Amino acid sequence: MKLVAYAIAVSAILATGPGPAAAQDRSILVQSTTSTANSGLYDYLLPIFHDKTGITVNVVAVGTGQAIKNAQNCDGDVLLVHATPAEEKFVADGFGVKRSDLMYNDFIIVGPAADPAGVKGMKDAEAALTKIAGSKSIFASRGDDSGTHKKEQALWKSAGIDPTGASGSWYRETGSGMGATLNTGIGMGAYVLTDRATWISFANKGDFEIVVEGAKNLFNQYGVILVNPEKCPSVKTEEGQAFIDWLLSDDGQTAIAGYRVDGQQLFFPDAS
Amino acid sequence: MQDLGGAIQLALSLIVSADRNLAEIVSLSLLVSLTATALSCIIGVTLGAVLATTRFAGRGAVIAVVNALMGLPPVVIGLIVYLALSRSGPLGFLGLLYTPTAMIIAQTILVTPIVAALSRQILEDLHVEYDEYFRSLCLPHRNVVAALIWDGRFSVLTAGLAGFGRAVAEVGAVIIVGGNIDHLTRVMTTAIALETSKGDLALALALGTILMAIALFVNGLVYYIRCTALRSAYA
Amino acid sequence: MAGASWPPLRAGGAERCSLAVNDLWYLAGGRALLSGINLTLGRSGITVLMGPNGAGKSLLLRVVHGLAAPTSGAVTWGGRSLNEETRRNIALVFQKPALLRRTVAANVDFVLAARGVKDRTDRRNELLETVDLANRADQPARLLSGGEQQRLALARALATDPCVLLLDEPTASLDPASSLRIEQIIALVAARGVRVILVTHDVGQARRLADDVVFMSHGQVVEMGFADSFFSAPQSERARAFLDGRFVL
Known part of the structure; x- marks a missing residue:
């Protein structure tokens, strides 16, 4: 039965x-x-x-x-x-x-409170990325061909930087979703490009905060x-x-x- | 691991509050994985019994392949099933993608090699013991297979348990072919993956704790059945 | 060697229970494990296969049952060669019985079912009575003592309603009392007309049970004859040495 x-x-x-x-x-x-x-x-x-x-x-x-x-x-x-x-x-x-x-909505760059690259408060995404690359501060990328990843690639391109050469050193491609990349990035103190909606509702922020926002090209x-x-x-x-x-x-x-x-x-x- | 205590507390409060979503997810997990395990046992034990009792050219190769398939990553199985069931795939007309049926298919493929390989070993050991006697009885092959499976049923059950453990714990296959659709194909593991990606680690861990408790319960149940049965007929 | 009057014909057995082995060879790994065996056994009685270890007794038993295929030579039962049908009349009991992981009763039922017996309960109870295990029917077979296990193996063999019962050292690992009970059952079975062929090392057992003896050594039949004459006056040096407990080369 x-x-x-x-x-x-x-x-x-x-x-x-x-x-x-x-x-x-x-x-x-x-x-x-x-x-x-x-x-x-x-x-x-x-x-x-x-x-x-x-x-x-x-x-x-x-x-x-x-x-x-x-x-x-x-x-x-x-x-x-x-x-x-x-x-x-x-x-x-x-x-x-x-x-x-x-x-x-808009994309934002989040990073550790210590802000090792000194980009906090910047309004220009390309300039911020250039500073991050210049200081070899860790940056966590989606690396998964997602919309956010495509946006990030476009920003690097217009900044005139090819970060993939540093892949594995300061440029780290997680190959995962936004949430997983945020978890990873927060775990290793990396800057992360994310959409604002995911960030606001994200529950595991640690000591991370928004460092770059409000730029026109982060639309x-x-x-x-x-x-x-x-x-x-x-x-x-x-x-x-x-x-x-x-x-x-x-x-x-x-x-x-x-x-x-x-x-x-x-x-x-x-x-x- | 300061989250662990909080997670267990959260898990308990979820269970106590009899959260409807949680109940739905847990039942679907059990339904999918138990059905897949049952199907795998039917296919796997039969295959294992045939491999254990027959000698044919290429048998060694077949056993090696079955053993190797035990290590197949769930994601790969998920992809294969996705490509087969996708609307643009050969079985797309069935419209099974993103349904519990697709998840059962994927997990059945995942678990069958485990059940087949383990039951092959179990039944072959038993076959070595019984073979000469059965041959002296001139027992037909299907009677031999039936007797081996019956006498080895408790050990085979353990193989089934191993399979269930793998099925209920995997996320790679079900998330691809199920799509983690709320109220439709969301199971424990995909819910855990989702909560993790939302950064809600405590809830993810709480769900993980419940999953572990379920696995423990199923194992305990089988262990109890086995012990009871052992006392009566097995020695 | 015995004369033309051997083997004797006894009442009770059917023609299909008489064995003829003709120029049987079994080669393995370049060695002849059975070399040129010729043997005829009548349709009833207890024949004991004796000989030292490695003589080929157990192998011969398997070959005449059909479990092992000879390299050359013929085995016939009642003039008919070994096939599924003839083999179904021959039951074989091993030194270490492979009992199923079931109850005593289920072990017997299994054989009855395999032989297509519909109404099994009465037949099973009768068989368990015969081997004195009726009070153990519901116990796991594998928890029985060695002697009980061997008696259950006998009950399973008898459940096939055989005309021939082949026994391969059935008491080799049992204590004397258990052995004796097995021997009583064997004697009873033989008295009911089942043709018994028994392999044993135990000279005392052979003396107690044998109607006739086949003595083997090095894969050959060295001597065969009535039990009385074999034990009182063995013809071959090897048989004499074996019966005296001396080392046989």
């Missing part, structure tokens, strides 16, 4: 996947960057959306690079990431229907794209588009602006 009960429980749970068995249950799969998930934004937004539409949104949170790759493999209905050039290429290559600006734009149903017939166009439409609507934008951690607003809606 126990076995029968177990078998029933198994089949019940197995039937709840976003697969064909769940066709009746309206749900979509979002391939997302980690910062939006780790900061708790989805925990706040998705119930509101579900109440309005009855659509369940399942989120796979990985680095932007992997999220795009997964979406190219048709393993998702909506892509929500933060690497505008890569997103535009995704659409240009025919994998996405259309890219829309959704919201923004962090998030975009949302419906995966192209012509390339991927499995895409749930109707539900996916409904989610995107809601996010871009006044309703959704207000909801995004309303999400706060410790009294701070994490994401700033900017849908046009």
Whole structure:
């Protein structure tokens, strides 16, 4: 009898996947960057959306690079990431229907209170990175082709420095997500480029603080794209588009602006 | 390790408060890993028994491969299963990616070599002991296999336990094929990874403590069954 | 060597229980472990295979059962060569029985089930009575004493309802009292018409049980004949030396 009960429980749970068995249950799969998930934004937004539409949104949170790759493999209905050039290429290559600006926040550089490179309070990201490199202060990089990693590479490039030559000495590529890289960076007293949302909601800050912020080129734009149903017939166009439409609507934008951690607003809606 | 005491306290308060999310995650962990272990036992013990009782060309190579597969990293298995189940993969039409079924498939692949290799060794030792007697009885091969598995069932159970331990503790495979989707495919290990990446080390450690307690409970249960059964028929 | 009157025909056994071995050779590692064995044994009675260690007795027992395949030569039972069907009539008991990790009763049931016996309880109880283990039925087989284990092995052998019972030094590691009980069972089984072939080193046991004797040395049959004449007047020097307890080369 126990076995029968177990078998029933198994089949019940197995039937709840976003697969064909769940066709009746309206749900979509979002391939997302980690910062939006780790900061708790989805925990706040998705119930509101579900109440309005009855659509369940399942989120796979990985680095932007992997999220795009997964979406190219048709393993998702909506892509929500933060690497505008890569997103535009995704659409240009025919994998996405259309890219829309959704919201923004900004990147910051965090570092140990002792500030060995002396960059605290700087407004110019490139200058700060140049100082960090010059003093050979430890810098922890995502090194995982994520949106944040792409941003960091662009900053190094415009500073005219190729830090990869120092990889393994002062420049350390963790090859992990934002949270793991922060844990590692804090563990070894390294400067880290992170998005503000992840940092604010991050619980293991140690003695670290924000050392560089407010620079114009630290702007962090998030975009949302419906995966192209012509390339991927499995895409749930109707539900996916409904989610995107809601996010871009006044309703959704207000909801995004309303999400706060410790009294701070994490994401700033900017849908046009 | 000043976090450890706090983590255990947090773990206890989570258990006492019967947190609904926690219960969901724990049940899914158990469901996925126990189902995968059960499937692995069916496949692995059969394979182990065949390897233990038959002699054929290339048998040594097969055993070496099975033994080597025990060391396959979960991430690699996760990737292989992902590529197979992805919408653009050969089995994409099944729509299994990011479901508990996909996690069970991945863990079954992960655990089967362990169960097969360990039960092969256990059953082969038993086979050496019984072989001449069974041959003197002119026992058909399937009866030989059945008798070996039955008589070795408690040792084989230990092999299954080793497999369960690996399944319930791995994160690499389930996070890729399950996606760590809240309320759908989030299990203990992926939740621990998530809390770690959020920097909430105390909660991560608390979840780890609960996972350990579950593993301990399952092991204790099997140990108890084994001891009770040993007293009756095994010597 | 005995004359044409040997081996004797006794009542009770079936024709299929009579053994003929013809020019049997078993070579291993460039050595002949059995060389040119010729043997005919009648359909009933107890034949004792004797000889020093390394004579090839146990190997011969395995070959006539079919557990080991000879290099050349023929083994026939009642004129029919060894095959699955003939082998199913032959039970073999080893010096160290491989008892299943189950209860005494389950060990017997296992054999009965393998032989397709549907209603096993009565037959099993009867067999356990025969070997005096009925009161141990529910105990783990592996917790029995050495003598009890060997009696259980006998019960398992008898559960196949054999016409031939091959015994490979069944009492070699038992104390005299336990050995005696085994011997009583063997005698009883033989009296019921089962053809028994027993390998033993124990001259006393051979004297007590044997109807006839096959004496082996160095992979050859040195001498065979009725027990009475073998023990009172062995024909070969080797058999005489063995019976006197002298070292045999």
